[in-house]
Amino acid sequence: MKLFITVPREVIKQPLIAQVVLETGVLINVERAHIDSTEGWILIDIPDAEGDRISARLIEHGVHVKKLEKAVIHDEYECVDCGACISICPQEVFSYDEEYHLVITDDRCILCGRCVPACPHQALSLRQ
Amino acid sequence: MEKSIDEINTRIRDGSAVVVTAEEMPDIVSELGEEGALREVDVVTTGTFGAMCSSGAFFNFGHADPPIRMERLWLNDVEAYAGIAAVDAYIGATQESTTEGIGYGGAHVLEDLVSGRQVELRAISKGTDCYPRRTLTTDLLLDDLNQAIMVNPRNTYQCYNAVTNRSDRTLNTYMGTLLSNTGNISYSGAGLLSPLANDPTLSLIGGGVPIFLGGGNGMVVGEGTQSSPANGFATLMVSGDLKEMNPDYLRAAGITGYGVTLYIGLGIPLPVLNTDIVRNTAVRDEDIVTSIVDYGVPRRDRPVLRTVTYAELKSGSVEIDGEMIRTSPISSFSKARKVAHDLKERVEAGAFTLALPTMTINNQKRNRPMRETARTPRVREIMNPAVVTITENELVKTAAKKLLKGETNHLPVIDREGRLVGIITTYDVSKSVLRDGDALTVSEIMTKKVVTISADEAVDLAAQRLEQNNISALPVVDSSHHVIGILNAVDLGKLIQRRWQP
Secondary structure, X not given: OEEEXXXXXXXXXXXXXXXXXXXXXXXXXXXXXXXXXXXXXXXXXXXXXXXXXXXXXXXXXXXXXEEXXXXXXXXXXXXXXXXXXXXXXXXOOEEEOOOOOEEEOHHHOOOOOOHHHHOOOOOEEEOO | OXXXXXXXXXXXXXXXXXXXXXXXXXXXXXXXXXXXXXXXXXXXXXXXXXEOOOXXXXXXXXXXXXXXXXXXXXXXOEEEEXXXXXXXXXXXXXXXXXXXXXXXXXXXXXXXXXXXXXXXXXXEOOOOOOOOXXXXXXXXXXXXXXXXXXXXXXXXXXXXXXXXXXXXXXEEEOOEEEOOOOXXXXXXXXXXXXXXXXOOOOOOOOEOOEEEEOOEEEEEEEEOOOOEHHHOEOOEEEEEEHHHOXXXXXXXXXEOOOEEEEEEEEEOEEEOOOHHHHHHHOOOHHHOEEEEXXXXXXXXXXXXXXXXEHHHHHOOEEEEOOEEEEEEEOOOHHHHHHHHHHHHHHHHOOOXXXXXXXXXXXXXXXXXXXXXXXXXXXXXXHOEOOOOOEEOOOEHHHHHHHHHHHOOOEEEEEOOOOEEEEEEEHHHHHHHHHHHOOOOEHHHHOEOOOOOEEOOOEHHHHHHHHHHHOOOEEEEEOOOOEEEEEEEHHHHHHHHHHHHOO
């Protein structure tokens, strides 16, 4: 499961992820992050079973945690199943079913945004 | 055994014709043999749905009162060609809006009209005795137009190159996003469903042949522009009534970094008259071969990395230099299927009869490149061959002296063999002196990743490279990376000014 962590200014200097890894022993995979002096966000991937425990610990450290769900917004009217998004996605979120209709496995999405401008029909956007 | 087109049309009219799609045909032929398939099948429907940039429509708006002879006109701020009479115009699919750029263009005007949306017409004229009006603004629906006739000069390529990008920069092309360092492969076309792939000799497809276009009925006008059937790249010019079309089969698109284009569904029903036709329509994705071309090379003749079949392209990955590279199309196979199925139903319902070409297309024709009388200047012609260089172990102080003496801002850094290993600029030198004094050597402060150009490239490419990298000079290198000159943005600026000023 992927968690989207928003880090407020007060705790921006804390080694949050390292602390939670030490405390819980759960291996946390940091997929994307942006931290500067005033705010930041971190996208992590963790085993599904650990979701509640990790969230609780993170919240104790003063950050906001949101489970990342339905990250890709797919406009089914605009989409013509052309497939231009398939090979450019680093996470292999997009694929075809047997009928050559687009399938979106968006629990793999890391919000990189590469698919948004790559869609010729402006059928993709990211929830955020 | 042979069948005639009249026999087939009679069966279509009485509802007894056997119609299959080009996707179903190969297995039928495998099962029944060629003679058996000829007896069994009357019509094979084909279909494709993809970006067809060379498309557009003629309009007649009717006369206003007082009348105007439109000299220039815009539909939703997209200019249409008005260099024809009075209230006629042609809108091209790729023409971009004057206000929204790539977000809206001719293709969007066509989709809006076909979707029943209102479009604003603006026109201007100098005014004449017979057409006194000078300006006009009105809102129009497709129904309000006397004619809206789609005429697409170049549609439905027989086959198209698959593309990749071996350069170190992501490219935005009409084939979609091409990731750097052979990051992906993009292809287009419906493979075994493609109309021209099922009639590669153009024995059935030619002028006057009825087709499915954008959801309505249309016809083949004849040979398309840039058609090159001799080497497997035939195209068609097609026409159809925009008023019959629907947005399921006509969609505007905006391709980032490239522009506006129109996706169209196009299908051609092929009468099964003899075993040659049976054989041609039994084509499979495994039989249709195209090339994977490197779009990282910004030239007309781009290097072919390998040949590939549509079956391999559709599998999702293709091997290049020992690595599996992911593929994806930019045309829609699910929609191409829908075109072929829809057309099949229309023929089965007796609503669509076939015809042989009234004008055949020369299948031996080969497309030629442009004859250029004024050759594009090459880097060699404007570069400075008296380039001042420095070696990596010299002191920054020496570099400063050379920069001053040479009255230049860029010093290519070379190794003992004269090969380029870096570059330093006056900025690098100043920064280094302020920070570390002048004790450092050139190799400690130089930029190691140098953007270069070769002497035989067009100056336009040099200009693009300077702009993309936000730099003001390019070392010119030969094939073994020896520095043979330097190209300055200033020289390039002078040249481009000279070229465009009369």
